[in-house]
Amino acid sequence: MNAKQIAAERAVDYVKDGMIVGLGTGSTAYFAIQKIGSLVKQGMKIKAIASSQASDDLARQLGIPLLEPGNEQQIDVSIDGADEVDTNGNLIKGGGGALLREKILATNSKKFFVVVDESKLVTKLGKFKLPVEIIKFGSVLTLAKLEALGGKPVVRQKDGKDFNTDNGNLIADCSFYPIEDPKALHEQLKQLTGVVETGIFPTEVVTAVIAAYASGETKQFDY
Numbered sequence: 001m002n003a004k005q006i007a008a009e010r011a012v013d014y015v016k017d018g019m020i021v022g023l024g025t026g027s028t029a030y031f032a033i034q035k036i037g038s039l040v041k042q043g044m045k046i047k048a049i050a051s052s053q054a055s056d057d058l059a060r061q062l063g064i065p066l067l068e069p070g071n072e073q074q075i076d077v078s079i080d081g082a083d084e085v086d087t088n089g090n091l092i093k094g095g096g097g098a099l100l101r102e103k104i105l106a107t108n109s110k111k112f113f114v115v116v117d118e119s120k121l122v123t124k125l126g127k128f129k130l131p132v133e134i135i136k137f138g139s140v141l142t143l144a145k146l147e148a149l150g151g152k153p154v155v156r157q158k159d160g161k162d163f164n165t166d167n168g169n170l171i172a173d174c175s176f177y178p179i180e181d182p183k184a185l186h187e188q189l190k191q192l193t194g195v196v197e198t199g200i201f202p203t204e205v206v207t208a209v210i211a212a213y214a215s216g217e218t219k220q221f222d223y
């Protein structure tokens with residue numbers, strides 16, 4: 001079992017019968033969704049909300065009952081990966097472009113577990129370029145504002161075209177390393193009209209980070 005799978009499955013221990021679960025996105029959340037699928041097959045009554053079309057598709061294939069979009073309810077537990085986790089439990093997310101829906105789920109969950117392998121643990125955030133979701137209208141102007149703040153934004157590309165989020169927006173990948181005060185940077189960026197959301201998840205929304213190491217050891221950091 002690889003480290004991502006070990007961390008993800010450990011977090012699924014917090015999922016109990018009758019819960020509403022938020023499903024993250026990415027290669028680590030994938031293992032959590034698989035495990036939740038196996039609990040459903042064993043007869044556990046779980047309902048889920050997916051943070052991306054990709055996770056929605058996976059959950060459907062596995063027979064996990066999903067709440068209808070627009071009919072979401074308070075979530076008991078969300079489980080998701082991260083691109084970076086600093087020593088205080090602040091995160092960068094959005095490497096797969098799902099940050100907005102992921103943050104809606106994380107901030108509406110009673111508990112939010114972050115699952116990572118040790119490669120994601122950093123002292124300061126920002127070596128991983130910070131994803132900032134921006135709307136297309138006026139994007140050149142919004143990018144200029146991000147540039148003025150020193151973010152050196154680059155519009156994410158996929159298959160030779162601008163990457164589109166599930167919400168029809170763009171992602172500006174920004175360089176702010178080292179991010180000394182993640183919450184302050186997030187708040188500054190959110191004030192720019194045209195910015196929909198940033199990939200900074202402040203430690204306040206995190207219940208615990210479960211990190212798995214190549215040795216097979218896991219550590220849980222509670223916040």
Ligand SMILES: O=C[C@H](O)[C@H](O)[C@H](O)COP(=O)(O)O
Pocket residue numbers: 024025026027028029080081082083093094095096097098099102
């Ligand atoms: O938009 C994507 C998400 O924030 C992912 O959870 C994050 O990029 C980590 O993905 P992975 O587990 O594949 O490294």
